[in-house]
Amino acid sequence: MHQHNLTKRYLYPCFPLILLAWLNFASAQETDPGEIFDANCAACHVTGAEQDEKIPPLSELQTKTANAILRSLTDGAMRLQGNALTNEQRMGIAEYLSGGMVINQPITFETGMCPDIPAIDDANIDRGWSGWGLDEKNSRYQTNGGLTAADIPRLNLKWAFAIPDISQARSAPAIYGDRLFMGSLEGVVFSLNASTGCTYWSFKTEAGVRGAISVADIDVAGTTRTAIFFTDQQANAYAVDAETGEEIWRHKVDDHPAALGTGSLTYYEGVLYIPLSGLPEESSAPQAPTYDCCTFRGSVTALDATTGEQRWQTFMLPDPQPVQELENGKTLYGPAGVGIWNSPTIDAKRGLLYVTTGNAYVGPKMETSNAVVALDVANGDYVWVNQVLPGDIWSGGCFPGLGGDPDTPGCPEDLGPDFDFSASPVLVTGPDGKDIIVATQKSGEGHAFDPDNNGEKLWTYRWGVGAAAGGVYGTTSDGEKAYFAVADFGTEAPGGLHAVDLQSGERVWFTPPGDLFCNPAVMGCSPVMSGALTAIPGAIVAGSADGGLRAYTTDTGDMIWSYNTNRDFDTVNGLPATGGSVDGPAAIVANGMLYVSSGNGGFFGMPGNVLLAFSINGE
DSSP states (O other): OEEEOOOOOOOOTTHHHHHHHHHHHHHOOOOOHHHHHHHHTHIIIIIIHHHOTTSOOHHHHTTSOHHHHHHHHHTSTTHHHHTTSOHHHHHHHHHHHHSSOOOOOOSSOSSOBOSOOOOOOOTTGGGOBOSSSSSTTOOOBOSSSSOOTTTGGGEEEEEEEEOTTOSBOOOOOEEETTEEEEEOTTSEEEEEETTTOOEEEEEEOSSOOOSOOEEEEEEETTEEEEEEEEEOTTSEEEEEETTTOOEEEEEEOOOOTTOBOOSOOEEETTEEEEEEBOHHHHHHTTOOSSSSSOOOBOEEEEEETTTOOEEEEEESSOOOEEEEEOTTSOEEEESEEOOOOSOOEEETTTTEEEEEOOOEEESSOOTTTTEEEEEETTTOOEEEEEESSTTOBOOGGGOGGGTOOTTSTTOOSSOOOOOOOOSOOEEEEOTTSOEEEEEEETTTEEEEEETTTTTEEEEEEEOSSOOSSSOOOOOEEOSSEEEEEOOOTTSSSOOOEEEEETTTOOEEEEEOOOOOSSOTTSTTOOOOOOSOOEEETTEEEEEOTTSEEEEEETTTOOEEEEEEOOSEEOOTTOSOEEOOOOOTTOOEEETTEEEEEEOBOTTTSOOOOEEEEEEETTO
16 A cells, blocks of 8 residues: 545535634534524524525525434535534534434335345346446446437336435436445435336445445455445445445545545446545635644545455645644645545556546645646556646635635635536547547536647637536547536526537537526526536437436437426335436436436535436336
């Protein structure tokens, strides 16, 4: 084992005020949650919300479940602030705001349980979907999923599954044979029958699961076992028996208090490659309350898939050094940040691993932020770095639009635009046989890079004006064209889909967003298309923040199918479910069906809690 160093996802818009409020909680004498809220939070969520529409008011907080609020304080974006509270205080605030009780997640349902747990039927393994991008190249291009472009207009809903006790559905399912595996932000991983939606088992994790799940066979004590692999939001990695739900191993990837497993891990030839980001520190830096800020560094860690043992870990920054002693007695450190929000891409031909990185939180400036980075897949050594946007240093504690103070020690003179990469790089082979790395960025740009020339940029295509809000979760390519969805939150033209010639970077077609499926007066209703794209031969499937799922032809961009997820659903497990924004992982195609989770509410979309499964004529 060795380690290498090199010489979003916003929280609440009034974050610094909330940060100070949580600090007061730890020493507050009041035991009544209402009194604690009035004394520490009302200035932002009552008074502040009346003055700034960006600040979620108390009425919006009251729409969250107690578990969702508690989760944000224990393993979500407010984890650093929650660390300063007792468990009773966290639960009290969650129940006070929601008006409900914190409940334990059930592992079985009264309806919709499979009658037994047979051996996995692996007849259709080659038509499945594993990991974030389907394959190690993160192509999201499914050529063997059992659906053709001609089938797409005939898709109808077959079943719906209620993801219990969440308001933000953002985990991607995996399909292996007759099984479907999917995590939830409540910290439960489910195994379902992929055809009927009945539940085989559930597995409780230490924290919420945001990323996709990978599936592979491993050798355990001389016995071949099919395992699922995933990470949670406390930076734990897991291997779980796919057939029974029994834990095989778990491994703490990073002990930093801000480390999150947001990007999905990648499995390749017996090794797991795990990216980490640091949202809790980014949201508050350089004002983090409970330790000397800022020290988080994005990283990739390689684990043995059979044992969970670490092979190597490579950080995107050198060790943070003391920069300044602050008046509150704490020390300011830097550099920090450069999280990896996306699933690593494997280039087996060149023996490389590619990631795209995020912005820095504090300086000094480093060449690895907002960059494409190539590491030696065998040992994690740096091979090359191509920085697309230098000097992007951004944090919630410095941004006035989120209540931050740009004069805070540690804030840069010129605050960056927060135009990080949140989507995985895609390795694709063009019509001439040449390999190209394609990546899409929050700057409103899509890029192509040359893996044979140290990542030299081949072209840049501007698909939008760029937006710091939200994320841009994924592009795809069919080997002839690259496809970019418009995710310009808060701009005059927030949606639409572009097709770009893979070799020249020139536009082939553009399709504007469809008519809204939601009421524009509803918070989160938007034509933004930030979800990851999925392609099959002849068709592109895209999700939208308006709750829409739409498919387009690859030749002309004509829309051939749409489905409005903005409604309540009858579910196979008998629990209430509703759709919302289709964002983040968006759709996957496998075994002749299309699957999508709906309701990625967060701070920019409409909430929901449903997994939908479509088949030809709903049969």
